[in-house]
Amino acid sequence: MDTTQLLKGVLDLAVLAVLEDKDGYGYDVVRRLRDAGLEDVGDASVYGTLRRLYRAGALTSYVVPSEEGPHRKYYGLNDAGRRQLALSADGWRSFSGAVDTLLRRTEEAAA
């Protein structure tokens, strides 16, 4: 199934969820999303989403200096971000619950 459309709808939620677990920098967030099973998520989409969430006031940002590699910009959730995550998660659960209900009815009808 082409998940591109689905991803667009939930990428904000997924990014917020990843950051709630632990602060992360851009590529780190991409990897964690893919490890969780969202294989089709695009790098650029994640970076753009991080910038947008930050500008919307949902994220904190700080730079971690590093001796051997480049300085990395880390993102984390602030209170507004945690509230947005909670609201979005509720929205997702009720939405996906509705879809699951429809699918169960289809399976029962087919059986």
Next chain:
Amino acid sequence: MSTPVDIHPDAYAERVRAALADLPAADRADLLADLGNHLAEVAAEGGPLAERLGPPEAYAADLRAAAGLPAAVIRRGPGGRLRVLRPAWWVLRGLLVAGLLSILLRIDRPVVALLLAVVAVPASVWLGRRSATDRRLHWVDLAVSTAAALALLGLLVLVPVLGMSTETGTTEPVPVEMPTGPGG
């Protein structure tokens, strides 16, 4: 199996930057801030960048879309090398429009015409640059370019014609009928 051409991270970043060139400076800087590190990390994992991330133009499009910024305005007009000449055209266009206005308004004092040019040239350049991002200005830009092009065409046609007429005007002797003598 064909292998994608390997783009160096710096070249990739430059093309992403170019694809974002129409954005306001602050937005563009925002989006480009993390790009260097990202490309370096992906490159370190091996494999061609374009295969791993897609073409730079697609990367830029995804980036700005996810960031909630408007998509790039489709540029119409000459591409490639001709594009480099656009600023020169903007200057020339300003001069032509100033000249055209001088003629239409019958301005005979050179100072006024010069003032017109001093205003028209920067205005033309401003219009040319802004019309790249502002769709409404695109039609104004096209109209001004058309007017200037017609003025240029007129110039190119009229100057040789005017030149010829001043050459032949008074130098060719006009045959004069000699009066016949008495009794003729």
